[in-house]
Amino acid sequence: MTHSIRTQVAIIGAGPAGLLLGQLLHRAGIDAVIVERVSGEYVLGRIRAGVLEQVTIDLLEEAGVGERMHREGLVHGGFEMMYGGLRHRIDLQALTAGKKVMVYGQTEVTHDLMNARRAAGLPTYYEATDVQVHDFDTTHPRVTFKQGDQSFELACDFIAGCDGFHGVCRASVPPGAIREFEKVYPFGWLGLLADTPPVHDELLYVNSPRGFALCSQRSKTRSRYYLQVPLTDRVQDWTDDAFWQELRLRLDDATCAGLVTGPSLEKSIAPLRSFVTEPMRFGRMFLAGDAAHIVPPTGAKGLNLAATDVKYLSNALIEFYQEHSEAGIDSYSARCLRRIWKAERFSWWFTTLMHRFPEDSGITARFQEAELDYLLHSHAGSTSIAENYVGLPLDFAERSL
Ligand code: APR
Ligand code: PHB
Numbered sequence: 001m002t003h004s005i006r007t008q009v010a011i012i013g014a015g016p017a018g019l020l021l022g023q024l025l026h027r028a029g030i031d032a033v034i035v036e037r038v039s040g041e042y043v044l045g046r047i048r049a050g051v052l053e054q055v056t057i058d059l060l061e062e063a064g065v066g067e068r069m070h071r072e073g074l075v076h077g078g079f080e081m082m083y084g085g086l087r088h089r090i091d092l093q094a095l096t097a098g099k100k101v102m103v104y105g106q107t108e109v110t111h112d113l114m115n116a117r118r119a120a121g122l123p124t125y126y127e128a129t130d131v132q133v134h135d136f137d138t139t140h141p142r143v144t145f146k147q148g149d150q151s152f153e154l155a156c157d158f159i160a161g162c163d164g165f166h167g168v169c170r171a172s173v174p175p176g177a178i179r180e181f182e183k184v185y186p187f188g189w190l191g192l193l194a195d196t197p198p199v200h201d202e203l204l205y206v207n208s209p210r211g212f213a214l215c216s217q218r219s220k221t222r223s224r225y226y227l228q229v230p231l232t233d234r235v236q237d238w239t240d241d242a243f244w245q246e247l248r249l250r251l252d253d254a255t256c257a258g259l260v261t262g263p264s265l266e267k268s269i270a271p272l273r274s275f276v277t278e279p280m281r282f283g284r285m286f287l288a289g290d291a292a293h294i295v296p297p298t299g300a301k302g303l304n305l306a307a308t309d310v311k312y313l314s315n316a317l318i319e320f321y322q323e324h325s326e327a328g329i330d331s332y333s334a335r336c337l338r339r340i341w342k343a344e345r346f347s348w349w350f351t352t353l354m355h356r357f358p359e360d361s362g363i364t365a366r367f368q369e370a371e372l373d374y375l376l377h378s379h380a381g382s383t384s385i386a387e388n389y390v391g392l393p394l395d396f397a398e399r400s401l
Pocket of ligand 1: 013014018036037048128163164165168169302304306
């Protein structure tokens with residue numbers, strides 16, 4: 001027997017994009033059902049970046065989940081970049097007329113959104129199998145899935161594909177209707193999480209002859225560090241000691257002196273990729289977040305881009321239901337992509353500036369040093385980094401220049 005359910009918006013994926021969309025729609029009186037492939041615990045086990053731009057902070061507040069973020073999140077008015085063994089500060093606040101970022105892990109954001117959804121009694125089907133999207137080229141799309149031995153059919157007005165890079169929504173679009181742009185980088189990031197005080201109270205991005213390193217954090221007592229590693233490296237071959245030793249080799253003596261090491265809570269290797277799908281709307285199905293685009297993590301734009309897609313999408317759906325206008329739906333893809341390409345450009349550029357490239361004869365490293373020397377000693381150069389790092393305003397592409 002198949003259980004028939006009816007909702008206005010079927011959301012595929014309960015990552016930050018799907019959960020935030022569900023929350024914004026709920027607050028506007030629009031009902032949505034979320035269908036997620038894995039369990040809630042599994043979703044919470046994924047460790048990802050956690051630097052929130054002001055637009056993301058505002059959106060989480062708007063969604064009613066800002067309370068713990070404001071209590072526990074760490075406000076950062078700057079960050080540091082190191083090259084040639086010297087540290088330079090990018091003063092975000094001074095360079096962007098007072099803008100800041102908030103360090104608050106994606107896991108915490110997801111946790112807050114999950115709690116809010118549970119408290120409001122909104123339906124989420126976790127551990128759904130065989131999820132399929134149908135008829136999104138008509139006004140009556142459907143989603144079918146199984147949970148245990150039960151079968152479900154979800155009739156809806158719209159499908160929101162918030163199902164990440166490996167999701168089913170993008171894969172269900174006919175190949176002729178979609179164009180994909182992709183760049184895979186010749187290295188990965190080995191990340192280590194530890195309950196040790198961060199080496200510095202701000203983030204430190206390091207360009208060293210041995211490769212990129214990042215000193216990040218989750219709280220005053222929890223650190224997150226990354227090392228650029230060859231794609232052929234396997235995480236099981238990296239002991240904690242080897243990690244700390246390599247990190248030390250990429251830092252200057254003064255920073256090393258303040259580094260507190262300890263056992264890892266988590267270690268993993270992530271590949272780096274730039275990826276964009278055009279368009280992001282297919283009839284009555286929309287893609288949002290990692291389902292439509294991936295950025296390399298240098299610059300921490302992934303979660304912020306997912307949040308702004310969801311902002312545009314929730315606005316478009318609210319306009320549809322409340323004002324019977326399809327204007328927002330029609331412009332969704334173009335508006336998102338204009339913003340996405342700017343963040344893709346920044347993430348690609350920042351990655352290229354800070355990493356060592358395996359095939360380099362040495363000239364790329366010299367170009368990087370010259371560029372860093374220019375950027376960090378030029379007001380215009382530093383302002384450009386700061387403006388992109390805190391995030392371009394939501395209406396950036398719409399303002400006349
Ligand atoms: N059916 C249902 N759910 C699915 C399916 C499927 N076929 N395939 C994937 N999913 C789920 C995944 O299990 C995951 O929980 O969709 C969710 C997608 O979540 P994320 O990958 O976290 O993507 P998104 O919500 O867009 O968040 C973007 O994640 O990778 C980071 O840098 C990125 O921070 C950004 C954020
Ligand atoms: C992280 O803390 O995981 C992090 C921070 C900044 C980045 C990337 C990752 O640019």
